[in-house]
Amino acid sequence: MNIGEAAAASGVSAKMVRHYESIGLLRPPTRTAAGYRQYSESDTRTLKFIRQARDAGFGLEDIRQLVSLWQDASRSAREVKRLVEVHRSDIADRIRELQSIADALSHLLAHCHGDDRPDCPILEAFGSDTPTAAAGGRPVSRAVNKRRVAR
Amino acid sequence: MNIGEAAAASGVSAKMVRHYESIGLLRPPTRTAAGYRQYSESDTRTLKFIRQARDAGFGLEDIRQLVSLWQDASRSAREVKRLVEVHRSDIADRIRELQSIADALSHLLAHCHGDDRPDCPILEAFGSDTPTAAAGGRPVSRAVNKRRVAR
DNA sequence: GCTGAGCCTTCCCACGATGGGAAGGTCAAG
DNA sequence: CTTGACCTTCCCATCGTGGGAAGGCTCAGC
Structure with a gap:
């Protein structure tokens, strides 16, 4: 299956599929003689997993760990x-x-x-000089990604 | 007042003060003969305003409008x-x-x-194939900036 | 066979807000 | 005059994603 098909099947854009490969989140797939990436069912399962974890707001570093735990039968x-x-x-x-x-x-x-x-x-x-909004003073917070979509 | 002092007085980093100037959010201040930026009380008031708006989660584009309304006596x-x-x-x-x-x-x-x-x-x-997290399916949301801080 | 549409490839750039750091100039206190 | 703390500009990185250029591949229809 070509990248476009794998993208459509997993709900991850082709652009992102390549990106995930480039950062080592997804195994490089086999290639056709012409250099086209060929994905398996197993690859699309991984992509779906990644997508679900993204939707749950995990960052890619966390997802890297989650994927590796997911694929590790002896995980705890x-x-x-x-x-x-x-x-x-x-x-x-x-x-x-x-x-x-x-x-x-x-x-x-x-x-x-x-x-x-x-x-x-x-x-x-x-x-004015008196702090208005954010809780105590300086804003705090670790990631928890944004995401924007046309509307 | 030099940029470091203006930064300390407003709670905006010197780096960001320069950045705000570069994107036209803050008027370019006068310079000393050596090229040092010289800020007035009025400039630090603007910087404090910007900082408060940032703390309230506004993006810089919104802040640009807020600042201009703030400075416009005939605003509605x-x-x-x-x-x-x-x-x-x-x-x-x-x-x-x-x-x-x-x-x-x-x-x-x-x-x-x-x-x-x-x-x-x-x-x-x-x-699994059934969506787990995010509300309906695709995530929605316009900006509302992140912010991260050491802890 | 040839052509065109629609894929695919890689590579670079952009966003938003912020920080890091290099290379070099300036200023004030000692 | 030296030293250290400041200042300058410029480039790079973050994070996740998309846009688009320039070029190659494939397949369907003629």
């Missing part, structure tokens, strides 16, 4: 659980951070009349 | 409110997305014994 579930717990905790941190920003914005929005007049507590808050 | 609060509402809604989307991932992970974690044995529902889920 402890390892996996630890990785996932750390990630869940990162996400929880990120949620708290975003929530505190959202709360601050909601508060400001509630006090902004939003008509044609220029006075606006939001700009006043950003222009 | 409507404009500001609209920008902030869109941002709050983006954050809310992002929170929902992260929460649905966190919920899925929690569910999986609850079913993983996490001992030395290799069987693990987490890997099984990622290896």
Whole structure:
């Protein structure tokens, strides 16, 4: 199966399939005489796995470990659980951070009349010396990837 | 005041101060004969404003608009409110997305014994065909910046 | 056979926000 | 005059993804 087909079957773009190969996340597949990559069912399973882990917000370094655990019959579930717990905790941190920003914005929005007049507590808050948004002061948070999509 | 002092006073790194200037977010300051940037109180106020908006998760493009509204005495609060509402809604989307991932992970974690044995529902889920984490299927979300910090 | 569409290849560039670091100039205190 | 702390510009890296150029391959239809 060519890369396009493998991409369609796994939900990972062909561009990313090549990228994953280039960073050693996916085994280099066999090639046809003309140099076309040929993927097996097993490869598409791995790609699906990667995609699911990406959708769960894991970074590629974590995924590298998850894939290797997944493929290791003698793994211990402890390892996996630890990785996932750390990630869940990162996400929880990120949620708290975003929530505190959202709360601050909601508060400001509630006090902004939003008509044609220029006075606006939001700009006043950003222009003042007292910290407005993010939880304590400096923002914290390990990764937990973004992702943007046309809408 | 030199860039280092302005940076310390505003909480924005000197590196970022130069960057903001290079992308037109901050007026180029006057320079000494030797080429050193000289900042005024007004500049540090702008930098503080930018920093607060960054802490509230705004992207630099939004901040460009916020700064220009802030400095425009004849602005209408409507404009500001609209920008902030869109941002709050983006954050809310992002929170929902992260929460649905966190919920899925929690569910999986609850079913993983996490001992030395290799069987693990987490890997099984990622290896299966049924979508595991992210809300509907494809991840959604406009920016809402990351931020990472040593810890 | 030949042509064209639609694949595929590699390579480079971009995003957004930030930091690291090199190579070199400047300034103030000793 | 030296030393160290500052400043300058310039390039590179991060992370995950996409865009696009320039060129090669394949297959279906004529």
